[in-house]
Amino acid sequence: MKAEQIASFLFVNWLKVNDSIKLPLILLPMKTILIIFLLLPSILFSQDNVSNNPKVKLGLTFSASPSIQIFTLFDSEDDPTISGYDFFSAGAMGLFSLNKFVAVETGFLYSRGRFEIVPWGAHPQVFSEHLSLVSIPVELRSTFFRYFFATGGIQFDFDFSEPGELQNQSGLGILLGTGFNYDFKNGLSLFLEPKVKIHSMISYTRVFANDRIIETSIRLGLLYSL
Numbered sequence: 001m002k003a004e005q006i007a008s009f010l011f012v013n014w015l016k017v018n019d020s021i022k023l024p025l026i027l028l029p030m031k032t033i034l035i036i037f038l039l040l041p042s043i044l045f046s047q048d049n050v051s052n053n054p055k056v057k058l059g060l061t062f063s064a065s066p067s068i069q070i071f072t073l074f075d076s077e078d079d080p081t082i083s084g085y086d087f088f089s090a091g092a093m094g095l096f097s098l099n100k101f102v103a104v105e106t107g108f109l110y111s112r113g114r115f116e117i118v119p120w121g122a123h124p125q126v127f128s129e130h131l132s133l134v135s136i137p138v139e140l141r142s143t144f145f146r147y148f149f150a151t152g153g154i155q156f157d158f159d160f161s162e163p164g165e166l167q168n169q170s171g172l173g174i175l176l177g178t179g180f181n182y183d184f185k186n187g188l189s190l191f192l193e194p195k196v197k198i199h200s201m202i203s204y205t206r207v208f209a210n211d212r213i214i215e216t217s218i219r220l221g222l223l224y225s226l
Contacts, residue, residue, distance in 0.1 A: 055096065055097050055226075056094065056095070056096055056097070056225070056226045057094065057095040057097075057189060057223040057224065057225050057226070058092070058093070058094050058095075058223065058224060058226060059092070059093060059094075059095075059189070059221060059222045059223030059224055060090075060091070060092060060093070060221065060222055061089075061090070061091060061092075061093045061107065061109070061219060061220065061221040061222075062088070062089070062090045062219070062220050062221075063088065063089045063090075063195065063217040063218060063219035063220070064087070064088045064089075064217060064218060065087040065088070065113075065215050065216055065217035065218075066085070066086070066087075067083070067084060067085055067087075068084035068085075068087050068113060068213055068214065068215045068216070069084070069213070069214040069216075070082045070083075070084065070166070070211055070212070070213060070214075071198075071211070071212045071213075071214050072211055072212075081117075081118040082115055082116070082117055082118075082165060082166055082211075083115065083116045083118075084113050084114070084115050084116075084131075084213065085113070085114050085115070085116065086113060086114045087111065087112070087113035087114075087131075087215060087217070088111065088112060088113070089109045089110065089111040089135070089217070089219075090109065090110060091107055091108050091109035091110055091135075092107055092108050093105060093106065093107030093108075093109075093221065093223070094106055094107060095141065095223060100143070101142060101143045101144070102140065102141070102142055102143075103140070103141045103143075104138070104139070104140060104141070105137070105138075105139045105140070105141050105151065105153075106136065106137060106138050106139070107136070107137055108134075108135075108136060109133075109134070109135040109136075109137065110132075110133070110134055110135075111131070111132070111133040111134075111135060112130065112131065112132050112133075113130070113131045113213075114128055114129075114130055114131075115128060115129045115130070115131060115164075115165075115166055116128055117129060117164075117165045117166075129161070129162070129164040129165060129166060130161060130162075131159070131161045131166065131169065131213075132159070132160045132161050133157050133158065133159055133160070133161075133169060133199070134157075134158045134160065135155050135156065135157050135158070135173075136155065136156045137153065137154070137155040137156075137175060138153050138154055138155070138156075139151045139152060139153030139154075139175055140152060140153055143181070147180055147181060147182060148178070148179070148180055148181070149178065149179055149180075149181055149191075149193075150177070150178045151175065151176070151177045151178070151179070151193065151195075152174075152175060152176045152177070153174070153175050154172055154173065154174055154175070155172070155173040155174070155175055155197065155199070156172060156173075157169055157170055157171055157172075157173055157199050157200060158170050166211055167200075167203075167211040168200075168203070168205045169199050169200045169211075169212075169213060170200065170203065170204045170205050171199065171200035171201065171202050171203040171204050171205070172200075172201055172202040172204075173197055173198050173199040173200060173201050174197070174198050174201055175195065175196070175197050176195070176196045177193045177194060177195035177196065177219070178193065178194065179191050179192055179193025179194065179195075179219070180192050180193075183225075187224055187225040188222065188223070188224055188225075189221075189222070189223040189224075189225070190220075190221070190222055190223075191219075191220070191221045191223070192218070192219070192220055192221075193218070193219040193220075193221070194216075194217075194218055194219075195215075195216070195217050195218070195219050196214070196215070196216050197213075197214075197215040197217070198212060198213070198214050198215075199212060199213040199214075199215065200212050200213070
């Protein structure tokens, strides 16, 4: 079985497993989007030969988002207004090539952000809270036109913040991105990737989770080929 077929088989079966879980309706369209977004480029540009590219790359990554959105399924007039600022993520990552066009990406990330809380009322006292997340992303990366790539997958989030107005964000999230990568002759690789993350699509701590963070960021990464 070719590497492209293996990647497609694993990804589609992951989606089938999640069909047994009662996901929010917002997830349903993402199945088709993820399959097209990730697998189409590798199918269009696939080759029968095994890639000569390095199989493993390790490195560091950093992303920043000047502002983030809070998606609330059910609003109430009594709910406070929550706005997010100064959100960043940093950590280590690994890229494991399946072939010349498809790779599995994972890592260990720490994220932190500040939230401004405006309580409901005539004369609200504005205050701030901080969010601290430890995350383990698992993604497929599909390369096309040599320098460009698309990524998508899931992220396991663990919220270590103090309890506050924002609901606990520990849960399973989804990731989508597309970017530019350049490989230097000395084994280093540099990439830049605009990315969208939706945190806590499936919460670990609540049967029903109302607040979800939607993070749009720019990610920078530096990798070294082993």
